[in-house]
Amino acid sequence: MSAIRFPSRAVQRPRRSVISDRVNSIPASGIRRFFDLLATIDGVISLGVGEPDFVTPWHIRESAIYSVERGQTMYTSNYGLIELRIELAKHLARLYGVEYDPRTELVITAGVSEALDIAIRAIVNPGDEIIIPDPTYVSYGPCVVMAGGVVVPVPTFVENDFKVSAEEIEKRINNRTKAILIGYPNNPTGAVMAREDLKGIADVAARHDLIVISDEIYDRLVYDTEHTCFASLPGMKERTILLGGFSKSYAMTGWRVGYAAAPAEILEAMLKIHQYVLMCASTSGQKAATEALRNGEESVQRMVREYNQRRRVMHRGLIDIGLSCFEPKGAFYAFPNIEVTGLSSDEFAERLLMEEKVAVVPGTAFGQRGSGHVRCCYATSMKNINEALVRMKRFVDRYVRR
Amino acid sequence: MRKVKDILEILERDARTTPEQIAVMLDLPVDEVRQTIDQLERDKVLLKYKAVINWDKIGGEMVIALIEVKVSPQREVGFGAVAERIYRYPEARSVYLVSGTYDLSVQVVGKTMKDVADFVARKLAPIEGVQGTVTHFLLQRYKEDGDILNGEEEIERLPITP
Numbered sequence: 001m002s003a004i005r006f007p008s009r010a011v012q013r014p015r016r017s018v019i020s021d022r023v024n025s026i027p028a029s030g031i032r033r034f035f036d037l038l039a040t041i042d043g044v045i046s047l048g049v050g051e052p053d054f055v056t057p058w059h060i061r062e063s064a065i066y067s068v069e070r071g072q073t074m075y076t077s078n079y080g081l082i083e084l085r086i087e088l089a090k091h092l093a094r095l096y097g098v099e100y101d102p103r104t105e106l107v108i109t110a111g112v113s114e115a116l117d118i119a120i121r122a123i124v125n126p127g128d129e130i131i132i133p134d135p136t137y138v139s140y141g142p143c144v145v146m147a148g149g150v151v152v153p154v155p156t157f158v159e160n161d162f163k164v165s166a167e168e169i170e171k172r173i174n175n176r177t178k179a180i181l182i183g184y185p186n187n188p189t190g191a192v193m194a195r196e197d198l199k200g201i202a203d204v205a206a207r208h209d210l211i212v213i214s215d216e217i218y219d220r221l222v223y224d225t226e227h228t229c230f231a232s233l234p235g236m237k238e239r240t241i242l243l244g245g246f247s248k249s250y251a252m253t254g255w256r257v258g259y260a261a262a263p264a265e266i267l268e269a270m271l272k273i274h275q276y277v278l279m280c281a282s283t284s285g286q287k288a289a290t291e292a293l294r295n296g297e298e299s300v301q302r303m304v305r306e307y308n309q310r311r312r313v314m315h316r317g318l319i320d321i322g323l324s325c326f327e328p329k330g331a332f333y334a335f336p337n338i339e340v341t342g343l344s345s346d347e348f349a350e351r352l353l354m355e356e357k358v359a360v361v362p363g364t365a366f367g368q369r370g371s372g373h374v375r376c377c378y379a380t381s382m383k384n385i386n387e388a389l390v391r392m393k394r395f396v397d398r399y400v401r402r
Numbered sequence: 403m404r405k406v407k408d409i410l411e412i413l414e415r416d417a418r419t420t421p422e423q424i425a426v427m428l429d430l431p432v433d434e435v436r437q438t439i440d441q442l443e444r445d446k447v448l449l450k451y452k453a454v455i456n457w458d459k460i461g462g463e464m465v466i467a468l469i470e471v472k473v474s475p476q477r478e479v480g481f482g483a484v485a486e487r488i489y490r491y492p493e494a495r496s497v498y499l500v501s502g503t504y505d506l507s508v509q510v511v512g513k514t515m516k517d518v519a520d521f522v523a524r525k526l527a528p529i530e531g532v533q534g535t536v537t538h539f540l541l542q543r544y545k546e547d548g549d550i551l552n553g554e555e556e557i558e559r560l561p562i563t564p
Binding site: 029031034035038039044046048049050051053055137138139187224305309310312313316359361365382 | 412427429559561
């Protein structure tokens with residue numbers, strides 16, 4: 001039988017991108033470019049990290065190793081190991097006085113990153129507006145866009161210690177606004193919000209019936225001050241999605257274990273996404289996190305004391321160099337203003353890297369309001385911090401004199 | 403008390419930290435830091451500033467032995483008198499009273515194994531009150547006083563992360 005031949009009728013289609021429009025619209029990470037540049041240079045002191053320099057305490061590592069040895073390698077419940085959820089509920093109640101039902105109001109996720117993503121996807125409809133401070137963590141905007149939402153940035157100002165103001169938020173609310181997404185203590189600024197500040201936001205959320213997503217991954221890293229859990233504010237638990245994790249407080253970044261806490265209805269919606277997309281967080285990670293909550297408190301306190309010492313040295317050092325920098329009270333970042341050098345934040349970061357081999361992250365990677373600033377992480381040895389400050393001083397002196 | 407502990411912990415980590423640096427790290431006035439350190443030195447809480455050396459790495463000729471010493475305690479003075487007679491010898495670097503099958507744990511340092519054996523046989527064993535000794539020669543030091551000697555592997559971290 002002869003082959004059937006069809007007349008060639010190539011259909012002219014306009015050239016189109018394989019990649020979805022939505023993903024095309026998200027900017028490439030400003031950090032990636034730097035990463036590639038850094039890879040070409042030796043002997044760099046990096047203040048550009050976003051994770052502790054401590055290794056996960058041994059007793060936590062050991063508990064995971066032991067659990068793997070015993071063959072605990074299967075899926076856990078979608079919600080996460082029940083013993084972990086019970087410890088977590090106790091932990092949140094003890095620290096912040098918030099009561100979450102471990103069976104219906106908690107889910108263990110693959111890092112707080114996943115918790116953030118499913119929280120947004122659970123509540124955002126296409127076109128919904130989400131209010132986000134500027135500057136803030138790199139993922140918030142892109143996650144909202146990927147969920148089909150619209151990002152509404154709220155500028156924050158160094159004059160106000162980079163706290164986000166309730167008035168500025170309220171100005172930007174309209175009938176499409178769905179939620180406010182905040183993360184305090186803040187990456188990149190190191191800012192914290194006191195109870196009174198957060199109450200203002202709570203009032204706005206209540207008045208306009210908004211959800212608040214509160215990313216509290218840095219909750220334990222606060223210095224000379226107390227952390228206020230947003231869900232602990234009067235009337236807020238029912239409209240808050242609380243996000244948290246173990247990465248920063250227990251030095252468990254690579255384990256990918258985090259959590260979300262929310263009223264049952266919202267938690268169920270998040271659970272749906274989580275079960276289809278991830279099934280469950282890493283089993284050995286969850287075992288480790290359980291051990292961390294049970295016996296890791298002393299390690300947390302020790303690490304916080306050390307971070308605090310480094311924070312003071314970094315902050316004072318930056319000021320002595322001649323850069324203006326508000327005093328960060330949380331996380332492990334300082335966010336100095338580098339405009340006195342006459343350089344943009346990108347130029348500053350790039351030249352500092354090439355000329356003095358010190359890596360910092362340009363503030364613009366975190367939002368428009370980050371312009372004129374760089375993020376300096378002090379989660380590194382005192383020796384590195386001191387040496388980095390010496391090199392930065394040389395650099396700043398050169399440029400200020402010009 | 404927390405302040406004092408913090409100062410001591412910083413100095414224990416790196417004895418070369420200056421009072422000015424400690425003052426910034428703990429947000430305290432420099433004078434207060436200096437005075438606290440002076441007082442701790444006077445009270446013999448802060449006994450010495452020491453560099454921790456891994457002599458194995460430069461091939462320093464040194465033999466270390468851990469000696470178990472069984473003692474018959476003397477009236478009124480117990481183990482203390484014997485311990486003192488031992489620790490007066492510079493070769494006896496550490497002397498501890500311990501529970502268990504023997505009484506004193508002594509760390510002895512010498513140039514050769516023979517030197518150490520001679521010290522035990524001629525100086526230590528004959529001390530009045532010493533019933534017997536068991537000598538263990540130290541073959542390999544892994545960790546001492548909280549410091550891992552042969553370098554932990556450098557922990558790899560990505561240089562930039564959000």
